[in-house]
Amino acid sequence: MLISMTSEPELQNGVGVQDSFQRLWTPHRMAYIKGENKPSGPEPTDGCPFCAIPAMTDEDGLILRRAEHAYAVLNLYPYNGGHLMAVPYRHVADYTELTAAETLDVAALTKQAMVALRTASGAHGFNIGLNQGSVAGAGIAAHLHQHVVPRWGGDTNFMPVIGHTRVLPQLLADTRKMLADAWPVD
Template sequence: MEEQQGVGTPDGFQRLWTPHRMAYIKGENKPTGPGAADGCPFCEIPKGPDEEGLVVRRGEGVYAVLNLYPYNSGHLLICPYRHVADYTELDDAEALELAKFTQAGLIAVRRGTGAQGANVGMNLGLVAGAGIAAHLHQHIVPRWGGDTNFMPVVGHTKVMPQLLRDTRKVLAESWPE
C-alpha cells in the first residue's frame, strides 16, 4: 500500500479534497447581523457582474443565482433584491415575479442539465435550516434518478461534476425568454 503524504497515518482510503467547502464550514462571508448593511451576500451579489456573482438572470424585483455551496450541479437560488427575511414580507409584484422566476428556473435547469426532477423550497428562519435567514431565497435543486449515493453519507463529501462558472453559463443560455 502506497503511503499518502499529509494525511496522517496511512489508512488505505482515497480522498476527494474539497477545500472550497472550508469557507462554508467556517461561516466565511456570512452576514454579521440581520441587516442589509451587515454583509448580506444576497444584497451584494447583484451589485457586480453576472459572471463574477454567478447570476443567471435578473428581473425587476428578483434575480436567479447559483448556490455557491450547491447540493447538486445547477442548484439555483431565486432572491428578491429587497432585503426581506420572510415570504410574507414580499409585495404582490415581488411574489409574482419570484413565482415566475421559479418556473423559468425549473425550465432552464431541465434544459441545461437534463434533470429528471427538482426540489423547490424555502427554509424560513435559522431553526428551519436557512443558512442566511435574514434574506429570503427560494431553492431549486435539480435531481436525477440515483443522484444520491454513499459519498454524502459515508464520506460527508458531495461530488460536483461541473465548475460553477460553467454551470452558470449553461443555465443562462437555457433560460426561457
C-alpha cells in the same frame, strides 16, 4: 478548485497513518464551514451577500436572470450541480413579508429555472423550498431565498449519504453560462 483522491495518508509534518479509506479532498468547502459570505447581522449593511450580488456583473455574481423585483443566482455551495436560488432584491427575511410583485417574480424565476435546468442538463425532478429562519436550516436567514435543486435518478449515492461530500462535475462559472444560455425568453 483542487480536488484529489488518494489512499495515501497526509504526511505533512510526518502526521498520518495509512489506512484503507479513499479521501476526496475538497478544500474549497472550508469557506462554507467557516461561514464565509455570511452576514454578520440582520441588516443589509451587515454584509448580506444577497444584497451585494445585484451590484456585480452577471458573471461575477453568478446571476442567471434579473427580473424587476427578484433575481436567479447559482448557489456558491450547491447540493447538486445547477443548484440555484430565486432571491428578492429587497432585504426581507420572511415569505409573508414579500409584496405581491416580489412573490410573482420569485415564482416566475423558479418556473423559468426548472425549464432551463431541464433544457440544459435533463433534470428529472427538483427539490424546491424556503428555509425560514436559522432553526429551519437557513444559512442566511435575514434575506429570503428560494432554493431550486435539480435532481436525477441515482444522484444520491454513497458520497453524500456516507461521506457527507458532494462531487460536482462542473465549475460554477461554466454552470452559470450553460443555464443562462438555456434560460427561457420572457
